[in-house]
Amino acid sequence: MSDVRVIIQRDSEREERVVTTGTTAAELFAGERSIVAARVGGELKDLAYSPAEGEVVEPVEISSEDGLNILRHSTAHVMAQAVQELFPEAKLGIGPPVKDGFYYDFDVEKPFTPEDLKAIEKKMQEIQKRGQRFSRRVVTDEAAREELSNEPYKLELIGLKGSASSDDGADVEVGAGELTIYDNLDAKTGDLCWKDLCRGPHLPSTRNIPAFKLMRNAAAYWRGSEKNPMLQRIYGTAWPSKDELKGYLDFLAEAEKRDHRKLGSELDLFSIPEQIGSGLAVFHPKGGIVRRVMEDYSRRRHEEEGYEFVYTPHATKGKLFETSGHLDWYAEGMYPPMQLDEGVDYYLKPMNCPMHNLIFDARGRSYRELPLRLFEFGTVYRYEKSGVVHGLTRARGFTQDDAHIYCTREQMSEELDKTLTFVLGLLRDYGLTDFYLELSTKDPEKFVGSDEVWEEATETLRQVAEKQGLPLVPDPGGAAFYGPKISVQTKDAIGRTWQMSTIQLDFNLPERFDLEYTGPDGSKQRPVMIHRALFGSIERFFAVLLEHYAGAFPAWLAPVQAVGIPIGDGHVEYLEKFAAAAKKQGLRVEVDSSSDRMQKKIRNAQKQKVPFMVIAGDEDMSAGSVSFRYRDGSQENGIPFDEAIAKIAKVVEERTQV
Template sequence: MSDVRVIIIRDSVEREERVVTTGTTAGELFDGDRSIVAARVAGALKDLAYPVADGDEVEAVPLTSEDGLNILRHSAAHVMAQAVQELFPSAKLGIGPPIKDGFYYDFDVETPFTPEDLKSIEKKMQEIQKRGQRFSRRVVSDDAAREELAAEPYKLELIGLKGSASADDGANVEVGAGELTIYDNIDSRTGELCWKDLCRGPHLPSTRLIPAFKLMRSAAAYWRGSEKNKQLQRIYGTAWPSKDELKAYLEFLAEAEKRDHRKLGSELDLFSIPEEIGSGLAVFHPRGGVIRRVMEDYSRKRHEQEGYEFVYTPHATKGALFEKSGHLDWYADGMYPPMQLDEGTDYYLKPMNCPMHNLIFDARGRSYRELPLRLFEFGTVYRYEKSGVVHGLTRARGFTQDDAHIYCTKEQMADELDSTLTFVLNLLRDYGLEDFYLELSTKDPEKFIGSDENWDEATETLRKAAEKQGLELVMDPGGAAFYGPKISVQARDAIGRTWQMSTIQVDFNLPERFNLEYTSGDGSKQRPVMIHRALFGSIERFFAVLLEHYAGAFPAWLAPVQATCIPIGDAHVPYLQEFAAKAKALGLRVDVDASSDRMQKKIRNAQKAKVPFMIIAGDEDMEAGAVSFRYRDGTQKNGVPVDEAVAEIAKAVEDRVQV
């Protein structure tokens, strides 16, 4: 047997050159290290059974890496599909890709899966996992695949889509491009074929290497995501490298469920999404309205301090405006259908505020002395999101953007981007978010307008502004929109989830389309640079993020009720009403629970409402001109003079601290 020379890469630093015999597998290169589940050769992921070739650079893929987790979860999806077909032999296979933190598989079955079915499927998966079946890859021709999978109509469709642009991500997991492969699940003891599936791979060497998994739920899903296709049944699951990691993930999900803004919004009487109004269209109740007003008022105050000028624009406009801006070309699918008004003129609900801000800029001549001009609006927009993606306040059909557009000279761009990013981060910190990283989206070389020089300058200026913040900067190559590069602020909440918050984007497109000009110092007409900036993204989404971040227990300055006064008896109600009046005179939000409930029930009610402070008074308090001051965590100070108690609430509100 001849020898082959390979380079083994265990990490980005450790490289080893080795001479091995022909037929040596990638797995053998790593000496049976069970933490390595696949290899990367010439940029492509390979099974550990891949026989290395002369000159190969073989990079280890650990189970705990992103690729390793995807392979683990895709292998778990195959085990689940095998379990389903063992229990439900008539089930037809759809697709089963890995997804963030888990996997799913689609099935065509006569009746939807029940929770009891999921328990049975999970038990069967455990049996398959313990059998230690090998995942074995083999290349097949299209005709051979059709013959082997003749009973699987969805697989036959995927074979016809091989390498096609119409194959979605899930389909590409199955067929990809180039050669077609089937993975067999082989009993490691008998060599018997247990199950097979059309798949691009790679997979784990054995089902025994799937140490921890759980099925989560089932749902209906259209085949390949199209409402024109048949509705299948999708089972979601999760898989992890260890039982401890699975346990931690399930605990994280339980905590996230407690914090779900839709659940808290109902429990705390903050907002609702009435069916009579429509999916994705929320109404804010009085208490939610207080929080939203305070959020907006503080934001408005800070914007005024930073030199922004407030504008207001209508909710609808003639379609010609969006033709001019390009939104009808690029975003028509996400816009509500037109309304026929004024003898056949199309009007649209606006999906963006920027075209109208451009009209404000262009309403009269502009001088360089006015720049930078910072226009700001709480502008309500409407986007027709598909029903499957609408999610409470975080993905809505009607929402209010805190939208700013800055017009400046090219010479001012660097300072403006720097100060804008600093302002954005500081304002987010004021609302209680502290953990950030930044993402820089750069030009897609296949889809952009404007000169390379402008793109390079804007991208480099954004990069420098980001680096000044001292935060982690993650590159997003090719992720920019066609009209300019973008910085996104990514914020982690109290339980570690990442939310995309503010965006700052340089735009070469709209100033050109709208022929925006200003008069420079030498009298010539120049094109301004346009910077788009959404700080919250939308008021509704930011409301939801804060609601989940604080688990409904807002800091005193944002809480709809900052203190609840609880009388021990009816005789103490007037005394506490006087206390509340003093507090309200300072602008504090204080109420008195004068209901017939017992004192302990009133305390429980205030705790459920997550009120920051409770003010309790009885006979001794009245005689001393004092109150008992109870905090949200249950601790209490007694005999606090009334003025001191009011002052403490006021200070907590002024300092914007969490209590």
């Protein structure tokens, strides 16, 4: 038997090894249990693959992104096998890996119940312990159709071979090139236990699945289209160890506690009434306080930075969006038109920028006015599909803290640098500190303007982003149709990433609106336009902060900064005087004069996450003092009346957490 030369690539290290022809990747990495696949020539392969002469083979660790996807897709197969063992009539859809887990779609007579999910998970554990081997084989289209003749959705996928879209997970099943089926084989006898159309790769065995759990089920249209049948989708998660699975489940439990929709109701901050409509929120008085404080602080900081405030209407004639290009490129995200005048379509605005362009163009502009920074808390409306609407984070009506900066070409880099620095500083003021930047570049199928203009704009943004010293991540094709953008990404208190501010550099809308200013030599010149939303939307930023702080806002943002808790009825008047004096200093203080016992009042204040509980009894009244109880249960006694107010005021002014 002849030998072959194989190159093992581990990061920057290369090792040349001569092995017998037919040696598998599993044999190359024997004893390394964390390796679950190999990358050969840039393609992922099962460990059963035998490298050819001169091929470069890279090990794929189970904890890597590719390794996790392979683990989760393999677990999806085990789940599908378990479903068909328990529900033989179930027809298979697709089962791709997704962020932190996997799902599989099934056509069944009735939806799965929680009891069904428990039974499926138990069956999966049995299959996992059997140690079934995942075995790949190449088949012709005809053979696949014959083998899978009772699986209508798989037959449809066979017809899509080579053209399936990763958006619906179909490429996990077929993809381009040869068609393959994966068999689950009995570890002892080699008998076929189950099979599925799949491009792979997979783990060597079901025993290589260390830890998994089924999460929930939901309805889903086949391949995401409302024109197709409704299937039942089961979601699950899988991890390289039981500890990592536990950590993930603990994280989900903490995230559930912080869900802004839950906290919004518990803290009486906002609601989304069914009578108004999905994605359209109303803010209650306490939520209104938080929002007003957010806006007031932002407004003051913008004024300090030289922004000028403008206001624009909620609806406009469609012609404006023809000029801007939104009706060409963004119509799917807009509400249908309203015919208010005969033959004239009006639209709810999805963006503020076209109207700001009209403000710029309302009169002649001189280079001496530039940079001109226009700012608006502008409410916009976008028709999000019902399946993606999510509380305040994905809404249909929301208010952007929207700015558009008009400057000369020479001012462009400095203005972008100042803008990004200002954005990051203001986000830090609200308590977010962990950032990275994302650079979104041109979508080759969806853009206006020349390649040269896009290249200049993209390179300018790149240089500005790099000056911040933060990680810069590419987002190919993620730009809006009119220009590239920098997105500020931040991590919250439990490590989730949120997109915050965006800064877009635009040479195209000034051209489309024929915007001009008079230069120093009297010539007409075209301004550069910078689009900038700092919060993204006030509603979404509100939700992010609510989850970041788990409802326990720092005192400067808290709707109620302190609540007076009298030990007895005779102490109510004393605390009301304290509250009145505090309110004169702009503090938000209430007194709980209800008939509840003191301990119940303390529990109520803790549930409402009030920063300061101000307690007073006979000794406090005699000494002209109060006692503080904090959110964490600690207490500070005997604080003089005026000193207590000053202490609350100082914490509020310094925007610190207590």
